[in-house]
Amino acid sequence: MWIALLLSGVHAGACADPVMSTAVAPPAAMAAAEVLEPGDGEAWLAVQLDPREPAQNFLALKRGGRWLVRGEDLRRWRLRLPETEPLMRGEDAWYPLDAMPGLAYSVDAATQTMSMDIPAGLYDPSLVAERPDYLDPTPSPPGGFLNYDVAAERRDGQTHTNALLEMGAFKASGSLLGTFLAGEWQDGLRLKRLDTTWTQDRPAARTSLRLGDAISGTTGWARSVRFGGVQWATNFDTQPTLVTYPQPGIAGEAALPSTVDLYINDALRSRQEVPAGPFTLQDLPVMTGQGEMSLVVRDVLGRERVISAPYYASPRLLRAGLHDYSYEMGFVRRDYGLSSNGYGRFLAVGTHRLGLSDRLTGEAHAELQRDQQTFGLGGVMLWPGAGVVNASLAASHGDGGDGGLVALGFQRQARVLSFGGNLQFASRRFRQLGLGSVRRWQGGSAGPGGYAPDQDASYEEVDRQVPRVSSQLFVSLATRGQGSFGLSHVRQDYRDEADIELFSANYSIGIGNLGFLSAALLRTLAPRMETSLSLLFTLPLGDRRTASIGTRREGGDQQATVRLQRNLPTGSGYGYRLLAAVGEPSRGEAGVSMQNDVGTYSLEAARYAGKDGVRASARGGVVALDGSAYLSRHVDDSFAVVKLPGYPDVRVYADNRLVARTDEDGNALLPGLRPYQKNPVRIEQADLPMDAEIDAIALDAIPYGRSGVLLAFPIRRSRGATLTILLEDGRPLPAGAEVHVAGQAQGFPVGQRGQAYLTGLSEHNRLAVTWRGQHCVFDATLPLSGDALPDMGRFLCIGVVP
Structure with missing residues (x-):
């Protein structure tokens, strides 16, 4: 340099x-x-x-x-x-x-x-990191919401009605969420409880405390289970900008201050300035899998230098020092969806993952029940330039004896060729949660089609065993101009049950601007030999419309299908779906959907194998916040209520997209906000009257998950008016003089022809004028008129001489 x-x-x-x-x-x-x-x-x-x-x-x-x-x-x-x-x-x-x-x-x-x-x-050396800052969400005031998904169906001369209801309540300390299923059961119309959970999120610590119904944590070999109790777990969703897996970095040096362009897989991702000397770019926003990073270093003299390096990024790894855990205890949920309060055996489960380095993540998982104790260790390791390797070893102890499990896998993800597989062995007496139960029949016979119980055979519910051997293999190939290929094979060998073995193949290709062609083959090798083959061509028509024609052959049945579909828009609008199928079985379907700001509604009719049916459904929500209620679409995310008291019909934008207008009270509901992220919200200043004083027309909403926030814009009526100030000789007060309203620190300048505009006025006002060390005082009354900009008249300033 x-x-x-x-x-x-x-x-x-x-x-x-x-x-x-x-x-x-x-x-x-x-x-x-x-x-x-x-x-x-x-x-x-x-x-x-x-x-x-x-x-x-x-x-x-x-x-x-x-x-x-x-x-x-x-x-x-x-x-x-x-x-x-x-x-x-x-x-x-x-x-x-x-x-x-x-x-x-x-x-x-x-x-x-x-x-x-x-x-x-x-x-x-200088360090440039891409890691974004953490945002502290705004505490929620007390509020709640109700979601409904109601459907009525008529077929075979009978009408069936059911509804899925979700009720939520929240405040600054947490949120309560309950889901219920209402419908017609064998014993009549019933309301069944699905889940009830109190959640307290702690975004700064990236954790959540849950009391009630929850799902246990899991690792590569462990399985999740529904339970009722208490759970303390990591929740990375509370910091959505945090990338949990190691992101690569690239180093270089510049003899002069330079501009650095970062390319990931030949696509420009960022541009930034670096000072002279060695520099390192860390936490680069790369795509997962194998790829290549390139830096184009351009100094102030226009000279360029290119630095390239390969990388491999996997979401299965954790950053060095990052913890991911879930600890829970309670009672196993039984007959979920059938019984409101079906709980069984006590359990305690612990799962912990730790990034030991950017190339190695360790895992531990433990399960404790009265008649079963299971513990396992595992890890995921990056094989630079190749992929990731995972391995696990687990042991269990129970009433039936001791057992063990060992698992090994490899995965490579790349732009062209990806492949991988997993292989797991388990002993007969190995036990773990989440396997469910099977019916063990007493009396029957085995045949080519599997086990067939006799008419008078009895059964008992027993815990399902872990497969003796479980394997999964896959390979995919993406070519330029020749389409994408994929193959997969899955096999599970059981000791006391029928084995399961599946083979699948798929192919897809884009045919210019015409559309997409895809083909799929599914071959079931066990427990029965079955083959399914499908071919589908999809043609995009624009304006959210697509048309497709396809054929499917399964066993001895073959079916040809034609479909025309228009998807619902993001905002208000309509969509439809038409389908006709000939072959075995023949069927026809037609449906239309409409969406507005307060819900989604659909009407469908179908004919299948000579039988007709119709179905109508409605989906939406109701939000309550700050003493007011609002109709809304289904509340799946967070939301905000904009407060502009006394200013109706003002346009409100979120992410520069028109979302709502304020009602007659000056309130507007903004649904669909991203939780724990900055949602820029602004109002249309042109919709405000001239006497409106506002300190900011844009605010950021950072809500908690499934909760609401208030956005009270700092707005007030100025109570402004104009006046004209004259000197004793009748000439206008010179421009540059200043007028003060009693009780206000702010001064107002006098313009041409002695005119001034004042705000913050009351009905009766004491005004003081200063100019070149001289001053005068007089009283002015604000006229009670409906004018947006009233005029208080002309006033003499006694004591000020030009």
Whole structure:
């Protein structure tokens, strides 16, 4: 790097002749006890580190033909301190420039310039990270919502009605959520409870406390189970901008301040400035799997240099030092969806994952029940350039004895060729949660189609066993212009049950601008031999419409299908679906849907195998917040209520998209906000009257999950008016005078023709005018009129002379 040092004031005799010096290697260390004396070749210089920045002044010393600079100045310039012992003057440490390897410099007294050529390696490295900051959400005021999904269906001369209801209540300390299923059962119309959970999110710690119904944590080999009790677990959703898996970095160096363009798989992802010297870009926003990063470094002189490096990123890994855990205890849920309060055995489960390094993540999982105790360890390791390897080892103890499990897997994800597989072995007596139960029949026979119980056979419910051997294999190939291929194979070998084995193949290709062609084959090898083959061509028609034609053959049945569909828009609008199928079985379907700001409604009719049916459904919600209720679409995310008291029909935007208008009270509901993220909300200033004073037309909403926030915009009526102030001789008060309203600190300027505009007025006002040290005082009354900008009239200012 070339640096110009402008000599701004050199001590007499400090630099009489041009000097050229190059530091090839650092000289021998100076004696630590050597001390500089005041006046030794002092020179005030100006250094311009960056041609785009102004010069900086600093003090330099010249002693014995050598230039010395203070250590604090070297650090300010981001230069590494030489390894030699400094010379001391007072408390300042001085270092000779020729002790810095590779540094070349020259001093020309005639032009008062010092030029330096600094290698990039002499700079301290700079670090540029892409990790976003954490946002603290706004506490929720007390509120609630009700979601409904109601459907009525008529077929075979009978009508069936059911409804899925969800009720939520929230406040600053947490939220309560309950789901219920209402419908016609064998014993009549019933309301069945599904889940009831109190949740307290702690975004700063990325954790959640749940009381009530929940789902246990899991790892690669463990299974989840529904239970009722207490759970303390990591919740990365409370910091949605946090990337939990290790993201790669790339390093380079710049001899001059430069602009760096980052390309991920040939796509530009970011552009930023870096100073001179070594630099490292960390936490790059890469796609998962294998890829390539490229940096284009462009300095201030326009020179370019390209740095490339491969990477592999996997969401199965955790960042070094990052924890992911779930600890719970309670009672296993039984007959979910059939019984409101079916709970069984006590359980305690613990799951913990830890990023031991950016290449290795450790896992531990434990399950405790009265008749079963299971514990396992595992890990996921990055194989650089290849993929990720996972391995697990678990053991169990129970009433039936001890058992064990071992699992091994590999996965590679890439743009062209991806493949992987998992293999798991378990002993007969290995037990774990989440397997469910099976019916064990007493009396029957086995045949080619599987086990067939006799008519009078009995059965008992027993816990399902872990498969003796379980394996999954997959491979996919994505080509340019030739389409994408995929193959997979799944097999589960049981000891006392029928084995399961499936093979599938798929292919898809885009045919220019015409559409997409896909084919799929599914071959069931066990417990019965079955084959299914399908072929589908999809044609996009624009305006959310698609048409498709396909055929499917399964066993001895073959069916051809034609479909025309228009999807619902994001906002208000309609959609439809038409389907006709010939073959075995034949069927026809037609449906229309409509969506507005308060719900989604659909009507469908179908004919299948000679039987007709119709179905009508409605889906929406009701929100309650700050003493008001609002009809809404189904509340799946967070929401906000905008408060503009006294200002109806004002447009409200979220993410620059028109979402709502304020009602007659000045309130508006904004659904569909992203929880724990910044949602920019603004109002249309043009919809406000002229007498409206507002400090901000845009606010950020950062709500908790499934909760609401209030956005009270700082707005008020100005109660403004104009007036004209005249001097005693009838001429207008000169422009530049200032008017003060009693009780207000703010002053209002007087414009041309003695006119002024005042705000914050009351019915009766005492006004004071000042101009060039003179002042006058008079009273003014605000007229009670409906004018948006009333005029208070003309007033004489007694005592002010031009």
